[in-house]
Amino acid sequence: MSDTNDTKKPAAAHKTLSLKKTETSTVKQSFSHGRTKAVVVEKKRTRVEPGKPAAPVKETPKAAAPAPAAQPAAPKPAAAASARPGVVLRQLTDEEKARRGAALADARIAEEEARKAAEEEARRRAEEEARLKIEREAAAKRKAEEDARKATEEAAKKRAEDEAKRRLEKENKDDTAPAPVTHAPATRAPGAKPAGFKPAGAPPAAPAATTGPKPAEPPRRKLVVKEEEEESAPKKAGVKVPVKAPAAKKGSDGDRRRGKLTVTKALSGDDERTRSVASFRRHLQRMNKGQVVQQAGPAGPREVTIPETITVSELANRMARRAVDVIKVLMKNGMMATVNDVIDADTAELVAAEYGHTVKRVADSDVLEGLKGGEDAAEEMQSRPPVVTVMGHVDHGKTSLLDALRATDVVGGEAGGITQHIGAYQVQLKTGQKITFIDTPGHAAFTAMRARGAEVTDIVVLVVAADDGVMPQTVEAIAHAKAAGVPIIVAINKIDMGGADPMRVKTELLQHEIQVEDLGGETIAVEVSAKKKINLDKLTEMILLQAEVLDLKANPNRTAEGAIIEAKLDRGRGPVATALVQRGTLKVGDIVVAGSEWGRVRLLQNERGETVPSAGPAVPVEILGLSAAPEAGDDFVVVENEARAREVTEYRARKRREARQATSSRQTLDQLLKQRAAGERKLLPLVLKADVQGSTEAIDGALNKLGTDEVGVQVLQSGVGGITESDVILAHASGGAIIGFNVRADKLARERAKRDGVEIRYYNIIYNVVDDIKAALSGMLAPETREKFLGNAEILEVFTITKVGKVAGCRVTEGVVRRGAKVRLIRDHVVVHEGELSTLKRFKDEVKEVQVGQECGMAFANYQDIQKGDVIEAFEVETIQRAL
């Protein structure tokens, strides 16, 4: 506040003259916001007696105004005294005049400023009022527009629905001319929006025309929505929200979804439409802020490991939630999923974040990390028995030798006398030492197992019959053993036989870089007789000696690891896997992952069928309790819990599926068809099912060997277990047959095979499979054609007969001419035509054949250019079936 003193003002004209010794002045007070107030100040002068001290000036404000803070023009006591009434006023000094003049000027300036401030304030108020008025009017106008727009939308929507209904009814009535039901009638008025198109705040069609210049409004509104979407896009990219976001649908549907939520829409029950872009963005923002929407669960937030893909149930499991909770979250994000559906890691991460869990993303292959334990410390290692594989040529006595060593006889039990089942046995010697033998059907299975990474064998015993010597499969076995880097012990068998010549065997082996000790080499050779049980102890002694050299050790005090030697589906016992423990000890109750199968060990049985509680290193044991039969050569490992087992097996199963798809039957069929089209090698497609893996491999190998450049076998699928409907479907699709070895088709498969005409053949002897397939392949060989000369006839005369054409009057000069035979027309020793006869007549009668020397009439089918003197050569084509 500032006061302005207006003293010594000249008397105003309206003021009455009075003798009162009073002097008035006005004080103008300025307040904030330009408010001012004028205060009149009266100054009374009193007489001052000479010699008496001057009384102070007493001011009596007429209004209750605060006293002026300063009286710039107030006279000093001396001046005041001189102004006393009764005292002659003295003239003001120059100094006083100057001061008063300055004060007056100041007061005038202040007054001017206050006036200006007041004017400014008034102007501002007027403007503010005008603005508010405009805003009020605009709001009212907008409200009116909005109401009108809503009304129009409602009407348009209703019209569209009516229209759709009408069309639907019409379609139902008239099936021949179906009209697509659409929400956007093609004949809508210009400017009118398609039914359901509701851009936020866009003026309705009708008011747009009346309210004037707002033509750019709808597109702008649309753009805003678009911007919102675009804004959310990078977030999506960053977080990879796998929400079925309001992805634009085609046409009016997509547009419609961008609109505001109206009552119609809300009641329409269309979830997708009711989810606006803004809500999606809000959701994303929530996501980005890491705001937890759901409760983490009873155990609180945790770290959830998420692989590249995961099933809904597994994700729920890892978050300690119910699967239905996960499904709810997915649905909320616009994704319909069931418990068993596989979702990608991004989606899973979103769900986990929703529950406030932290996520640990792992690559697919990471699940295998740490599956197998690390190296064992040297002090934990203990000696273990050697694992021996017996290999050799067919009938050289592998099984007999193993039998002799085990003092059991399985040869008689084998159909056809062939070792068809891979078995693994441990023999305990008189000394108490143990040797584990793996009986394979041949080196192929050994290699197949090696190919799967199962390096189970420590020593190979190469059986060579002393009477037969080194044979092709002996050579192959040597190659396989060498490739595996496994030491060989040669067992020269059948030394009891008359024609046995062990030295010949030894020298023959030299050609294959096997130098036995007798001949100055390092390879141990033992002359044995499996039948007469000669030198068997020497053989075992040599095996143990070799094992000693190899210094075979393993840690038995750890979780078990090993390899699957054989697996089968046993009717009574379910999936049974013969496993060889390589380190650690396998116990009943352990959770085992074997290849892409897993299970809790229900029962362990040794080779004699006895139940054992555990199996240590180099012990072969049958495992019961697996979910399905793994493949021979798969590794097995004991894991800490079921979740881990599931994780690993799911990953492996997926990888195998992918690998199979890469060489899927469809692809094979395509190749097959291509080959057929190109007249290339003909393949006989087969689906092969057997009771054990070893048999499938043995049959597969044997059948593949049957192939030639022209024909061959295409094993579309081979596996262990009964023949199922899917096998039949596969065989049918490829036009192939099914081979069941020691297995049968189930009911569904039988019915389907009957319906589709797919042949299923059952066998229990490999030779028979090979023979039958050989015959089938022979049938596929293109038959040879051979021409058989019949006879010659000379054309004596040519007659032209109406309706028949040219007929040759001939005489058979050589052999016979038969009806239906093929003929060539030879003119001057040159073949001018090759075709068939249409007529063969003797006199007027059709005859079957005409002998040499006889005359006949002949006409060619579709050929008229015959001349006298031409020779007709008759011949037949014989087809000769070939065999492999």
Ligand SMILES: Nc1nc2c(ncn2[C@@H]2O[C@H](COP(=O)(O)OP(=O)(O)OP(=O)(O)O)[C@@H](O)[C@H]2O)c(=O)[nH]1
């Ligand atoms: N005299 C004699 N015969 C033997 C001896 N060992 C095996 N045999 C016979 O040789 C034949 C073949 O023996 P297997 O043990 O079945 O031979 P394998 O090598 O296992 O044959 P595949 O299973 O077909 O590979 C049988 O008839 C045996 O009786 C032996 O030491 N002396």
